[in-house]
Amino acid sequence: MSLIKSICRRGLGALVLAGLATATLGLAPAGAATPDEIKARGKLVVGVLTDYPPFGGTDTQQQPAGYDADVAKLFAKSLGVKLELVPVTGPNRIPYLLTNKIDVLIATFGITAERSKQVLFSNPYSSLTIYVLAPKSLNIKTAADLKSVSIAVARASTQDTAITKIAPPGTVIKRYDDDATSLQALISGQVQAIGASNTILAQLNKDYPQLKIEPKITLREQPNGMAFRKSDTALAEYANKFIATIEQNGELSKINQKWFGVPLGKLPPMPKF
Incomplete structure (x- = not known):
């Protein structure tokens, strides 16, 4: 599945x-x-x-x-x-x-x-652990790097709150109704990154290894x-x-x-x- x-x-x-x-x-x-x-x-x-x-x-x-x-x-x-x-x-x-x-x-x-x-x-x-997740090829090392990145989150989630707090002005944060929709946005290329947990990371790498998703910024543990x-x-x-x-x-x-x-x-x- x-x-x-x-x-x-x-x-x-x-x-x-x-x-x-x-x-x-x-x-x-x-x-x-x-x-x-x-x-x-x-x-x-x-x-x-x-x-x-x-x-x-x-x-x-x-x-x-x-x-x-x-x-x-x-x-x-x-x-x-x-x-x-x-x-x-x-x-x-x-x-x-x-x-x-x-x-x-x-x-x-x-x-x-x-x-x-x-x-x-x-x-x-x-x-x-809640992370900013993105493909290995995407250069994100600090919160300042998010300004040039589009990132998906589930609206009003822990990751939404955490990313909103650290993201510099101008960051494109796309809020979706749930994790499934925000995940689809990442998988389909509508966004470059996603705010999600290590559970999502494990499943992404299992189901979509070709995306080469990795943690970029740790938001919360x-x-x-x-x-x-x-x-x-x-x-x-x-x-x-x-x-x-x-x-x-x-x-x-x-x-x-x-x-x-x-x-x-x-x-x-x-x-x-």
Whole structure:
């Protein structure tokens, strides 16, 4: 499936999978709070996105797959238990966790002050980076270079705000209704560059390698953490040790290489609120 079709269709697939998960989980909520309880049960239940590849998507059998799913597999392996992956959506991620339908969220969940009022975050295990993306042949090294470039963004998005802030007067910023339309503008040559995340970069290079798209300017970095219920401090502490281990032994970098085509860079620090 092409990148644009994937973006347009991903919401429907996520809703279907999440609905099935709701029906199943209603019969057997999780509720484990410590590593020992999970080991005794023999299963770790993890909420993952299925509408945000390559962090969270689906495979050819429509099962959850992606960066987050691979991290979840290693997490369950470290505990010595089986893994159950439960599809969640952006809006229902926190409700699924707080109502004990899952043990933990590994779902491209940005660590923010507002969210930290409801959940307990682990240290970052990934990051979502927003860039100015353009072909390798295009000379963009600083914000000043944008003046001679036409650039597409999704209207009112994070990248729209960031680019508007740094772009010099006269920069041609073309705002589109969504990511799919702005991507089409880049692919068809209507614009020379685009404001987008590393997820878009990975998919562009997979589907349109001939464009030779690369990051030019880093606009923003969002650290993502696992999320736990506030009372599950022991499990969160275990997760922090686990994340440190797979970062140090290279397993996390292998996952990043698999899904994004590059080794893992230095993870951002834990935000302080």
